[in-house]
Amino acid sequence: MTPLTVTHSPLGLPARVTRIGGVVRRDFAALRRSPIRMFEIVFWPTIELLVWGFVTVFLQSQQVPFVVAFLIGAVLLWQVLQKASNEISIAFLEDIWSRNLLNVQVSPLSTVEYVIGLILFSFGKVVFAIAVMAGLALAFYGFGVTSFGAGLVPFMALLLVMGWSLGLVGISAVLRFGENAQVIAWSLVFVVQPLAGIFYPVDVLPEPLQAVAAFLPATHVFTGMRTVLDGGAVPWGELAWAAVLAAGYLAATLGVFAWTLRYARSHGKLSRFGE
């Protein structure tokens, strides 16, 4: 092979970092040029925060204890999970909507680099949205995220990882079943909502569902959140188990994504996204 001049050596670290930067740059530029998308980042979370906030105000007036912290805390952390999942799916789907997917897929961007780029950008958007919501929660309801204590970072990190896993499953579904499967990308995270005990303890679930819930990292995060807000210590043991689950799910969904991409190439499905 003759040496390349205009580009970095394709397998070297500078090339990989540059390619990942390309994914982030693309998503950032698309966001910057679309005021509606920027508005949407905080619109829905804010609406949800306000609705649940007013519910807590009402329940508080009925002398229901701890309800403000529990519900507002749950809304904030639920948004981490939901946005992590949806943002990674949106970044991928935008390539399909703009008929740009083939351009990306014929570039030297590897699957891992692509996923890292999607994850980095979704991380930035989630952090921004949560920062705005946290400010509103403090201003409107006097709830500070410092109430999560030392659990704040692990709670958010575990939900981010789980959200990314769900997002990758959604993307894989679109690659496997076609554009119509994007409904899976949007709705998958809502399957988790009733099971993970976000707004109530999992004890209220029927026993078979409790068994399922035990294998969701989010369940342990929200249980831990209630423990901390109730004045208890961060349940590190439970969070460690959640971390094992989250890492396992992320590894598995990366495997599913890579397999689906191979399947799509083998069955000509990638080409059809260009039609």
Add this chain to the structure above:
Amino acid sequence: MTILEATALAKRFGAVTAVHEVSLDVGAGEIIGLLGPNGAGKSTTLHMLLGLITPDSGSIRMFGLDLERHRIEVLSRINFAASYVDLPGVLQVREVLDVFARLYGVRDPKARVGELVELLDLGPLRKRKVMELSSGQRTRVQLAKALVNEPSLLILDEPTANLDPDAGDRIRSLLVRVARENGRAMLITSHNMQEVERMCDRIHFMSAGRIVASGSAAELTDVYSADSLEEVFLKVARARPEVARP
């Protein structure tokens, strides 16, 4: 020097054989045309060469490397444009080029974008969103994107299909200039026979998934006792065997 060597490529989709035992090669600086009626297997062949479709059998080597095993190295040195592929509409032209410069690992994206803007006369369009451009302008941006990594091989699937004759002619001139000045090889599909005749050094005719004729435009018209490449096309297309459709 051979840049691309595809040997006995085959691809089936269910009961349909899209590509059957196709072999072709492209030398440095050559412009090769891949012609044939709709459904002949041209795009499937190109997509296999780009790694978008995995062949059922056969091999693809570019720059002496196997595409399957050296995907990143190979894709770093080729590029692609097609009439049915678009660029992110909300991005400005300069942003699109910058993004693709990064996706191809370009060392200095800003400088490279500047060079491409000058080469393709995109200066007045730099700050316009892709969605606001005409078909001809978009095609120019697509070509700029396709040149972002200074590819040794450009794969172009009907690049002028959506253009009026004037815009098409400008793009053809540009492509020929880029190929001749920089020694870039091109593999191009088109339904415009004049375009192919004007641009291509060699031509492969495909029909029902097979290459049924190869040669220069002059050789093909001679072999088929035709007055023009268009007549050759019609003879090839009308002689093709019936293909089962899914």
